[in-house]
Amino acid sequence: MTPENRLAELGLTLPNPPAAAGSYVPTVRTGNLLFCAGTIAVFNGQPTHVGQVGREQTVETARQAAEVCVLNTLANIRAAVGSLTRVKQIVMVNGFVNAVDGFTESPAVINGASDLLVKVFGDAGRHARAAVAVNGLPRGSTAEIQVVVELTA
Numbered sequence: 001m002t003p004e005n006r007l008a009e010l011g012l013t014l015p016n017p018p019a020a021a022g023s024y025v026p027t028v029r030t031g032n033l034l035f036c037a038g039t040i041a042v043f044n045g046q047p048t049h050v051g052q053v054g055r056e057q058t059v060e061t062a063r064q065a066a067e068v069c070v071l072n073t074l075a076n077i078r079a080a081v082g083s084l085t086r087v088k089q090i091v092m093v094n095g096f097v098n099a100v101d102g103f104t105e106s107p108a109v110i111n112g113a114s115d116l117l118v119k120v121f122g123d124a125g126r127h128a129r130a131a132v133a134v135n136g137l138p139r140g141s142t143a144e145i146q147v148v149v150e151l152t153a
Contacts, residue, residue, distance in 0.1 A: 003084035003120045007074075010119060015044045017079040018072050021138065027080040033091070034080060034149040039072035040141035041065035049142035052135075053109060054100035057142045062097060063112030069145035070113045074120070081151060090117050090127040092148040098141060099133040106131040113145050 007014065018039060020026055028035045041049040049065035051057050057065070078084055095110030097103070110131035117125035127147075137144050 003074075003087065006120045012071065014071055014075040014078065015042075017075040018042065018045070026076040029080065029151075032088070032151045032153060034077060034151055036073050036076055036147040036149065038094075038096070038138075038144045038146045039069045039076065040138055040144050041068045042072065042139070042141070043068055047139060047141065050140040051142060052098050052100050053105075053133075053142060054103050057098075059105050059108050062099075062109040062142050065142040066095060066097075066110055066112035066145060067116050069141075069143050070116045070147075073145055073147050077147075077149060084120070086151050087121060087149055088124060088152045089150040090121060090125050090147060091150050093117070093127050093129045094146040095129065095131045096137060096144040097131065097133045098135070098137045098143065101135070103133045106133045109143065110145075113143075 024037055026037050048068045053062045095113055097106045097109045
């Protein structure tokens, strides 16, 4: 089953690939590695989750925000290489959580991203990861995800 089929089975649709919001590009390929710029919780340009965990958002809604971020990243991957079947391995995920001071549950939030990647890619979706709480993200997004992917030759 292809990653696109798994997404459909999960009832998920990829958004349009988000455009860069500054002086950068959405992806950079070097060899068989694809470095994906950070994506935030927007769907087709519309914010889905805004605000800090511990104030406007809960751990559960922030998990959902992390899933939206992954959908944006997958859209950028597909735009860069033509198909998600080109993904050999999700190598690294860096997750940022917009949270109140002292928030310690960033790993639980970023599990939303990690769990979705495993559902879509199986064992190839297992990755190394960082999950960090911050005091603000672009456009007030609740989460931001950066991904490094190994592609098939």
